[in-house]
Amino acid sequence: MQILIVGAGVIGLAVARAAALAGHDVIVAEAADGIGTGISSRNSEVIHAGLYYPTGSLRALHCVRGRRMLYDYCVSHGIPHNKCGKLLVATTPQEIEKVEQIRAQGAANGVEGLEMIGGNAARVLEPEVWCIAALMSPESGIVDGHRFMLALRGDLEDRGGMIAFETPIERLERVGNQWRLFFAGREPGQLDVDAVVNCAGLGAQALAHRIAGYPAEQVPRLVLAKGNYFAYAGRPVFKRLIYPTPVDGGLGVHVTVDLAGRMRFGPDVEWIEHEHYAVDPSRANSFYARIRSYWPGLPDGSLVPDYCGIRPKLTGPGEPAADFMIAGPAQHGLPGLVNLFGIESPGLTSSLSLAEAVVTALAR
Ligand SMILES: Cc1cc2nc3c(=O)[nH]c(=O)nc-3n(C[C@H](O)[C@H](O)[C@H](O)COP(=O)(O)OP(=O)(O)OC[C@H]3O[C@@H](n4cnc5c(N)ncnc54)[C@H](O)[C@@H]3O)c2cc1C
Numbered sequence: 001m002q003i004l005i006v007g008a009g010v011i012g013l014a015v016a017r018a019a020a021l022a023g024h025d026v027i028v029a030e031a032a033d034g035i036g037t038g039i040s041s042r043n044s045e046v047i048h049a050g051l052y053y054p055t056g057s058l059r060a061l062h063c064v065r066g067r068r069m070l071y072d073y074c075v076s077h078g079i080p081h082n083k084c085g086k087l088l089v090a091t092t093p094q095e096i097e098k099v100e101q102i103r104a105q106g107a108a109n110g111v112e113g114l115e116m117i118g119g120n121a122a123r124v125l126e127p128e129v130w131c132i133a134a135l136m137s138p139e140s141g142i143v144d145g146h147r148f149m150l151a152l153r154g155d156l157e158d159r160g161g162m163i164a165f166e167t168p169i170e171r172l173e174r175v176g177n178q179w180r181l182f183f184a185g186r187e188p189g190q191l192d193v194d195a196v197v198n199c200a201g202l203g204a205q206a207l208a209h210r211i212a213g214y215p216a217e218q219v220p221r222l223v224l225a226k227g228n229y230f231a232y233a234g235r236p237v238f239k240r241l242i243y244p245t246p247v248d249g250g251l252g253v254h255v256t257v258d259l260a261g262r263m264r265f266g267p268d269v270e271w272i273e274h275e276h277y278a279v280d281p282s283r284a285n286s287f288y289a290r291i292r293s294y295w296p297g298l299p300d301g302s303l304v305p306d307y308c309g310i311r312p313k314l315t316g317p318g319e320p321a322a323d324f325m326i327a328g329p330a331q332h333g334l335p336g337l338v339n340l341f342g343i344e345s346p347g348l349t350s351s352l353s354l355a356e357a358v359v360t361a362l363a364r
Contacts, residue, residue, distance in 0.1 A: 001194035001336070003362070004029060004181060006169045006207060009040040010145065011343050012199035013152035014355035016161055019197075022359050026161035027193070029183060031168035031203070036149045038201045040348065042277075042309030044229075044256045044267065046241060047071070047081065047141040048346040051088070051106035051114075052251070058324040058354075060109045063346040066353035067139065070148075073352060077151040079144060080259050086140035086241035087122055089131035089294045096133045098245045103135050113138040128237040130296050140241055144259055145348060172196060172337075173212035179336060195336035195362050201343065202275060202312050208339050218332050220325060220341050225249050225311040227267020228279045230287050230303040236263040237297070244294055248317060251345070253290045264306055265291055271317055272310070279305040314342040324354070328361030338362055 001024050005016045008030035020026045032038070050064035074081040090096040099116070106114050115136045117125075122134040153163065166185045173180050178192040200207050208219045227250060236257065244252040249269035257263055265287055284303045291298050314322035325341040332339075338361050343354070 001025070001362075002027070003195045003197065004179075004191070004193045005197045005199055007038075007199040007201055007203070008032075008035040008153075008163050008165075009038050009199065009201050010036060010149055010152070010348055010351045011040075011201070011340060011354065012197075013149050013156065014351035015197050015199055015358045017152045017155045018352075018355035018359045019362075020156050020159035020161040024359075026156060026159075027191075028156070028161070028163040029167040029169050029181070030163055030165050031185075033165050035153055035163065036146060039309055039312065040145060040149065040201075042307060043145065043345070043348055044254075045142050045145045045258070045348070046256060047083075047143050048349045049086070049106065049111045049137045049139040050109045050346070050349075051102050051111055051135075051137060052246060053105075053109065055105070055108045058326065059346065059350070062324065062350035062353040062357070064110050066346075066350035069352040070143065070349060071141070073151070074143060074148070079147045079151055081141060081143040082259060083139065083141035084240050084257065086137045086243060087126060087129065087131075088135040088137065088243045088245070089122065089129060090133045090245065091131050091293050093132070095245050099133065099135050102245075106135075106137070111137065111139060126238055126240060126242065128295055128297055129242055130294055142241070142257065142259060143348075169200075169207060171210040171212070174334065196338075197358055197362070198337075198339040199343075202310060204312070204339060204341050208341075211334075211337070213334060214337075215332055218327060220314045220322075223313040223316045224272045224275065225313045225344075226270040226272045226308055227311060228270060228283055228308045229264050229266030229306040230279075230284055231306040232263040232265065233302045233304050234299060236261050237295075238263060242294060244290065249313070250311075253287055255291075255295070265303065266306070267309065275310060277308055279308050281305045311344040312342060313344055324350070326354070326357060326361055328358075330361065336362065
């Protein structure tokens with residue numbers, strides 16, 4: 001098949017690579033002038049173990065499977081990564097119960113090596129942390145997301161695939177046995193292909209509404225949950241990822257370390273109506289309070305506004321978290337078309353596994 005993938009974020013690139021490996025003729029159309037300029041360059045770059053998601057959900061399945069595939073891929077392709085481990089800390093007796101529930105959920109999802117430890121044992125690992133108990137997750141880690149995307153692009157191009165930059169897809173219609181795509185950009189035009197995968201991230205719903213004949217009631221709503229980060233201006237004190245218990249809409253303001261050992265904090269959850277990427281410095285006030293619950297030594301004036309990313313959620317504040325949505329021919333009845341909706345965290349971790357599922361869904 002000739003397959004067109006919309007979007008060159010980590011998901012589009014992983015799907016394109018998987019389709020090319022399966023022997024298809026692949027083109028990626030990307031509105032921007034480079035790979036990974038959207039959500040994929042605005043995240044925590046954490047390789048999640050797969051703790052939080054209900055067993056049997058797509059997020060649980062693809063996070064655990066995708067994580068194993070991602071570590072193998074990092075090794076085989078020389079991508080900088082660090083399986084540094086993560087402590088999920090409880091700072092009150094109520095939180096111990098919550099952390100224990102997460103441990104049980106993770107174990108049910110097949111996450112390896114999880115262990116509850118006491119506060120003193122946590123301080124042996126991370127002397128600056130304060131907690132009364134913690135869940136140690138040795139499979140959690142960090143990855144250089146951009147190097148990962150470059151490697152996916154390399155694999156795609158090695159198999160004859162290509163990426164057309166500055167090529168926003170405007171609409172699709174079914175013509176005979178094919179999909180006709182209309183694109184804008186510097187050289188607008190149209191192209192007929194056998195199959196299309198919509199990996200447009202925050203643009204996925206807008207594009208789905210412009211697919212002639214696609215059932216409008218099957219396009220989920222898009223809810224924007226911005227996550228702001230603050231960089232830490234001092235000498236790093238943690239070697240591992242340190243997470244508090246999760247909050248509504250996110251995993252809580254956590255410590256991530258990057259591959260250079262620097263620390264940053266975030267992302268928080270800011271529900272917004274329109275896409276924008278300014279980080280409000282006054283949000284630092286709530287960060288200090290939350291971080292000091294598990295790192296009392298956080299000095300005043302040490303947090304500097306950094307970047308932010310926007311989660312493409314399918315549910316809003318107070319509602320249960322939605323699963324990833326892979327809408328293929330089996331769901332909507334149109335041949336040769338897969339729409340991906342709600343690919344928020346752990347999308348980076350899940351990408352290699354999700355990509356295989358999408359290529360399989362296309363064949364149905
Ligand atoms: C704050 C935050 C933190 C996160 N942290 C983690 C983490 O630590 N670990 C983890 O596993 N996951 C994490 N995630 C999730 C992960 O980043 C995403 O799941 C993943 O990056 C989504 O990739 P994507 O390719 O779907 O979207 P994108 O990277 O946004 O790619 C979509 C692309 O489609 C293009 N596009 C849109 N419309 C069109 C069109 N009509 N025509 C052509 N091109 C189009 C856009 O320009 C864009 O390049 C986080 C997400 C957020 C927001």
